Amino acid sequence: MAGPVVSLLLFLGAIGVALMYFTREDAAREREAMVRDTEYAQQRLRLRLLERQEQTMRLARDIANRTVEETAFVAQAENLVLQHPELTALYWVDAYREVVTGYGVPTLNRSTRRAGERLAPGLGGGVIELARDLHQPMYSKPQRSSDGGWVLLLAVPFENQRRFGGVVLAELALDALLRYGVPPELLARYTVTLVDDSDRVLAGDPLPPRPHGVWPLLPWGAQPQSHALALSPVGNSVLVRLHAVRGERDRTAEALFWLVGAMSAATLWMLVANLRHTRRRLQAQRALLAETNFRRAMENSMLTGMRALDMQGRITYVNRAFCDMTGWSEEELIGTTAPFPYWPETEHEQLMARLHDEISGRNTPGGFEVPVKRKNGSIFYARMYVSPLIDPQGRQTGWMTSMTDITEPRRIREELTASYDRFATVLDSLDEAISVAPLHSHELLFANRMYRNWFGDGSAGHERLLELCAAVPVLPAQDVNDHVDHLVGLPADVLVEAVAEHAQIHVPELGKWLELRTRYLTWVDGRLVQMLIATDITARRLAEEQAQLQAERAATASRLITMGEMASSVAHELNQPLTAISNYANGLISRLRSGRADPEDMLVALEKTARQAQRAGSIIQRIRAFVKKSEPQLTLADVGQIVANAVELATIELKRHLVRLNVYQAERLPALMVDPILIEQVLINLLKNAGESIQCAQRPPGQRQVELTITPRRLDERAGIEFVVRDNGCGIPPEQLERIYDAFYSTKADGMGIGLKLCRSIIESHHGRLQARNLYNGSVVAGCEFSVWLPAAAASAPDADTRGALTLPTLG
Known part of the structure; x- marks a missing residue:
């Protein structure tokens, strides 16, 4: 029966292959014709754009040569716009993006640009800036016009006394360019559209919807082909796409296809019906043989040993599994009575009592364990279950016994007991x-x-x-109002896999x-x-407390060392207001003695004296607070105040090295949850190192400058503030860049090696980052840059159990 079915399937396959081959040949020819037509349409549109570009460039040359004035430009622009439908506007734009003059098509839904209007920066994707930088005509990406259509902006630059003088800005309507640029014969055969790089229709009719159902799967229902090319010289932002217009379906071919399919289905149905009839007859023949062999096969495939006893205790049946367990054959066991050959000699009395209980019906529901002897003399343990054997008439004819080898489970149970003992011993140790x-x-x-x-x-x-x-508190605080256990509602297996709490x-x-x-x-x-x-962890806790105390002492020592190094500069800085106070006081005394004291002049002099005294007092108070601070405390601090305090102290040291400090701070910076004195200490240390690096590089006085930039920055999806200290000093040797944060390691001859280590510890204790890199001029190191990032207050607010206290890492 397989021969006719295979022949029919081969016949249907040959028809399908031939139909697919001819369909693909037609599609390939249509594809080649479409590619040629697409290239032809793209060439026609390209030539039309080049003509408009040449006319615009001619106007730009006339403006550059000063052979055309504003009135003449408007006349020429109006003439070009009226002659060419795709050209909707021409504008003369100066170097400052202001419209000098121009002409646009006046329509109901379209607004034109007026003289003196300033064009927005980045118009058309920055087409004016690109034309100015590249000194050549530039096309913009497709833009929406005021009337809802899509236009291209062409910017042609011109020079004024060898400098950029402006551009001639032409506005090209894509819809008119498609309508008048593509030959009518192509519009009749194809659906021609202009699309952008995201397949959005810019000009032309949208494509018809794709057919659904089974038709696209048939040869005459294949999808129409389309082809697209980039429109030069605009670029890939505008594509010319041709879409073939599908004609009506071939009804004759469709009818023949369905006719052949129906005849093939009928033939196949008859063959299958005949095959089913033959199969049912063969199944009926096999049923009798299968029924007779089923029970025996089931008995022989069981892994559980089965044994049947009659009412007198004689073996009447054993299966293959029982024989394989004991090693005795079926002929050797059937008909035997107790003691059975698989009973161990030492267990005859106990097994005989157990057999008597079986025959008497005193059986244990959970079964019982017995030793069994194999024919080779080896012993194994088995579990036996006994149940009455009932015949089809409902009478008991004996007892059925099932036997399972439990030697391996018994061994595993003994090993588990020993394993538990070992486990308990390990845990106790x-x-x-x-x-x-x-x-x-x-x-x-x-x-x-x-x-x-x-x-x-x-x-x-x-x-x-x-x-x-x-x-x-074990888990971090959650911003919820329901105070419930975080494991509530989870099943037990999820709870078992939960991370341990500490x-x-x-x-x-x-x-x-x-x-x-x-x-x-x-x-x-x-x-x-x-x-x-x-x-x-008592010992570790004590060690951590000692380490914290050591870190706090190191921070205080660093501030004292910094102020010791700045002592002479601080004295010089205080000398200025004190000298001014002395001068003002001596002048007042002289005027009072000479009798030339004018109340107005004395008031001005006293106000200046008070300001100088306040200045000296503020310097002393700032230095005292900086040195006295020992216990770190987190507060909501203003970035501007931190920077002002740090700059006030650091400027004293930088002036000594003749270094100018430039501070660039962004507006509306968020607040920080930090210890202000510690952050000021970090900034002062970095600024002082920058001044010393410039002094080491022996820069001229006019080139000695340090920049401090404070800007907002997001890092790892967290909002924060970045402090960048940039100098033009000698930089850091590349081989030592990875070791500058090591304790007691310094690149300076007289350095102690705790400054940058302490700075990094302070920043990391505030959940921030400190990074350093060299600045290069070619292959020469031209300076160094240190960047400090700190999270904003909303992202860095500490937990409830740590608010108000900050733990610094140790220097070791």
Whole structure:
């Protein structure tokens, strides 16, 4: 029966292949013709654009040669606009993007540009700027006009005394360019459109919708072809696309196709009906043989040994699995009575009593374990289940016994018991206290030796640890109003996979600091339990407190060192207001003694004396606060005030090196949640290093300058502020750039090596970043740039348990 079916399928395949081949040949020919027509249409549009470009360039040359004035330009522009429909406007634009004069097509929905109007920067994607920079005509990307159509802007630059004098700006309507530039014979055969690089229709009719259903799958229902080319000289922003207009379907070919398909389907249906009839007859023949072999095959394929006993205890049936387990054949077992050959000699009495219980009906529902001897003499353990054997008439004719080899499960159970003993021994030898208890229960499921040494055998210690842990926030604060557990509603398997929570608590009863880790587990009985692991961290806690104290002392020492280095400059800075106060006072004394004291002049002199005294006092107060500050405190600080305070102190040192400081600060900067004195310390250190680097490079006095730039910047999706200190000094040796943050490492001969290390520690403690890089002029190092990024107050607000205190890393 397979021969006719295969022949019919081959016949249908040959027809389908031939139909697809001829259809593809027609499509290829249509494709080639469309490519040629698209190139022809693109060439015609290109020539028309080049003609308008040449006319616009001629006007630009006349303006550059001063052979045309504004009135003549308007006349020529009006003549060109009226002659060429695609040219809708011509404007004379000067170097400052102001319209000198021009002419545009006056329509109802279109507005023209007036003389003196300033064009917006970046008009048409910056076409005027591109024409000015490249000194050649430039086309813009398609733009929406006031009447809703799409236009191109052509900017032709001209020079005025060898300088950029402006552009002649031409506005080309794409709809008119398509209508008058494409030959009518192409418009009759194709749907011609101008589209942009995102396939948006700029001019022409939109494409017809694609047909749905089965028609696109048939040869006469294939999709019409289309081809597109970039419109030169505009570029890829405007494409000329031709779309073939599909004619009516070939009804004759369609009818023949369906006729051949119907005849083939009828033939195939008859062959399949005959095949089904033959198959049903063969199935009926096989049913009897399958029914007779089914039960025997099922019995032989079972892995469980089956044994049947009659009412007197004689074996009447065993399956293949029972024989494979014991090693005795079916002929050797059927008909035998107790003691059976697979009974071990040492177990005859116990097995005989068990057999008597079986025959008497005293069976254990869960089965029982018995040793079984193989024919080769080896022993294995099996579990047996006994049930009455009932015949089709409902009478009991014996007992059915199933036997399963449990040697491997028994071995695994023994290994698990030994493994548990080893596991308990390992846990008892740990230095951590481990306890497991159900949720909301006083039952203690497990506790190792360290837990029992600390808290005893009861669950009081477990509950005490949970009570102390509840007073310490473990998870970050959430901006929600519902105070619920973050694991509420999750299934048990998700709770088991949850990340362990950590907390550091102090246990007064033990006099120890413990690091407590909690985790949810599914216990062996399926209950959800909580495991606590407590580690003694008293020594580490003391070390951290000593490290924090060391960092605070290092910060104070750095400020004292900085002020010691600036002592002479500070004295010089204070000398100016003190000298001015002395001069004003001596002048007043002289006038009073000579009797030439004018109240107005004395008032002015006293006001100046007061200002100089305030200046000297502010310098002393700033230095005193800078040196005295020791305990870091986070406050909501204003960036401008921080910069002003740092610049006031750093300028004293920079003036000593004849370095000019330029500060560029953006407006409306967000506030920072920082310690202002520490941030001022970082900025002063960076500015002082910049001045010393310029002094090291021996720059001339006119070239000694340091720039401090403060701008907002986003980093890792977080808002923040970036401080950039840029100098033109000797820079940092490239091989030492990675080590400048190491403690006690310095690139200066007299440096201590703690300045940049302390600066980086301060910035990182505020969750910020400090980076350094060299500035190059070619291959020569021309300076250095340090950038400090700090998160804004909204993004850097500390948690509730750390607000108001800041921990600095150690220098080691």
